Amino acid sequence: MTTRRLVLSRSAAVIGAASTGLLLPGMAQAQSGKVRVGFMLPYTGTFAQLGVAIENGVRLAIDQQGGKLGGREIEWFKVDDESDPSKGIENANKLVQRDKVDVLIGTVHSGVQMGIQKVARDSGVLSLIPNAGVHAATRGLCAPNVFRTSFSNSQPTRALGAAMVAKGHKKAVWITWKYAAGDEAFEGFKESYTAAGGTIVKELGLPFPNVEFQALLTEIAALKPDAVACFFAGGGAAKFIKDYAAAGLKGKIPLYGSGFLTEGVLDAAGPAADGIVTTMHYSDSLDTPRNKAFRLAYATTFKAQPDVYAVQGYDTGLLLVQGANAVKGDLSAKPALYKALESAVIDSPRGKWTMSKAHNPVQDIYLRVVENKENKVIGVAAKALADSGAGCKMV
Secondary structure (H helix, E strand, O other), rough: HHHHHHHHHHHHHHHHHHHHHOOOOOOOHHOOOOOEEEEEEOOOOOOOOHHHHHHHHHHHHHEEEEOOOEEEOOOEEEEEOOHHHHHHHHHHHHHHHHOOEEEEEEOOHHHHHHHHHHHHHHHOEEEEEEEOOOOOHHHOOOOEEEEEEEOOOOOOHHHHHHHHOOOOOOOOEEEEEEOOOHHHHHHHHHHHHOOOEEEEEEEEOOOOOOOOOHHHHHHHHHOOOEEEEEEEEEHOOOOOOHHHHHHOOOOOOOOEEHHHHHHHHHHHHHHHHHOOOOEOOOOOOOOOOHHHHHHHHHHHHHOOOHHHHHHHHHHHHHHHHHHHOOOOOOOOHHHHHHHHHHHHHHHOOOOOOOEEEOOOOEEEEEEEEEOOOEEEEEEEEEEEEOOOOOOOOOO
């Protein structure tokens, strides 16, 4: 009870000081101290590489901007979220309540993000999402203090439908894992494909993370659609690509997908991936000075090649620097901080992008084709594509 009273009395004093323009003893010292930045990312398990790439990207962006936030030094904190949704709230609270971070950066897994989302909404801590595409984060559960720098799950596939119909593929089969990311990717594809005049002849699914595709591939062969569109990622995507070719479908029924189908799996998939067309907000092969400079700096610093996750981390760092500089490091100046983040223009390796009213990137989506283990850009599938933000009360 004593602790609670102390917290409440201090809060009241801070509010009073703010309204009168006075600073209490110790407040100026706190402001000149370090900004506490917390990473809640997967550092073990299937997504460990993604977590490391995101952190690397954040640190590179901030280092390139002088290594400070609004003139203040940074103190870093890290929690391994283990990609475990059941620990999402507990792990987020470690950073917010135990470590008292000013900013929480996370995460990859959409299920874990829902835990972060609850803690962010309850605590008001600035929360930056460098990957998880779950719709609720910038739709029904959006919040003034939550900003995403990556994509919504339906964004890449929302650019796919029109591109397929333009190629004359008017009858398609959709296939994915039946879980949130797969369902939300389907939403984008269905909307764009049917709007362009396409017909989805069958929607096929299997439980996540099942990779026994044979029965469904046999069904696709019997249906004889003009094309197949899908959402898979990681090791399951590599197996789907190889199984698709082994079933005799490659070269007969063109395969399309969200960019995650071919992201980071081309070595594993081998020649079976050649010719697959995807839509994505980034490609390693983007031939721009900005992307080339980023890729060189990342490779030099970390002795590794950057991927889309590194780019999303990098852009998270750029966004945070812009916001912190706008308020001269005073991250407690929330209205001004949020306004700066909302109005930011991010000069990204993926191309310049802005923030939607629901706090999701408004960005170009590229059309890419796999050639010799590379996702080559062949055009822009959609310019400045925004997520709907449906259900977000800020919109």
